[in-house]
Amino acid sequence: MALRKIVEQGEDCLNKVCRPVTDFNRRLHTLMDDLLDTLSEAGGAGLAAPQVGILRRACVVMDDDTEEFIELINPTIVAQSGEQTGPEGCLSVPGKWGLVTRPDYVRVRAQDRDGNWFEAEGEGLTARCFCHELEHLDGHLYTEHIERFLTDEEVEEYFSKQEEGAG
Numbered sequence: 001m002a003l004r005k006i007v008e009q010g011e012d013c014l015n016k017v018c019r020p021v022t023d024f025n026r027r028l029h030t031l032m033d034d035l036l037d038t039l040s041e042a043g044g045a046g047l048a049a050p051q052v053g054i055l056r057r058a059c060v061v062m063d064d065d066t067e068e069f070i071e072l073i074n075p076t077i078v079a080q081s082g083e084q085t086g087p088e089g090c091l092s093v094p095g096k097w098g099l100v101t102r103p104d105y106v107r108v109r110a111q112d113r114d115g116n117w118f119e120a121e122g123e124g125l126t127a128r129c130f131c132h133e134l135e136h137l138d139g140h141l142y143t144e145h146i147e148r149f150l151t152d153e154e155v156e157e158y159f160s161k162q163e164e165g166a167g
């Protein structure tokens with residue numbers, strides 16, 4: 001287990017469509033362990049493989065209800081509903097927050113690190129994080145569809161009421 005360097009906006013690997021994971025081997029397990037370690041250290045809500053320079057469809061998302069990490073490999077969104085607008089940040093865009101509208105409920109289908117298919121669902125911040133991390137796997141950043149960046153004061157005011165959610 002080890003920490004990996006989180007790449008920042010402007011680096012090519014954040015703009016690529018990632019390839020599916022096909023080998024559920026020890027190398028993948030090491031990647032998933034490193035994503036968990038790196039995310040825990042950074043204190044974010046989610047982290048995708050391309051954010052550490054690996055162009056594979058794998059990410060981790062924190063379930064906002066249980067505060068447990070969900071490992072998602074080859075994930076797709078299979079259902080979504082509702083709408084929420086709120087601040088969103090990204091560990092690859094440090095120090096910035098933007099206002100983004102997302103579905104309020106999202107269900108994903110994915111494989112675990114051993115290749116078993118499962119479904120996971122989330123509301124609120126968890127749903128937002130599913131959307132944010134899955135977009136990373138297609139080379140997109142939340143900054144592409146923000147209404148605007150938030151000022152420091154707005155961010156402070158918002159997070160005095162809620163917990164933060166950087167992915």
Ligand code: ZN
Pocket residue numbers: 089090091092132136167
């Ligand atoms: Zn991100």
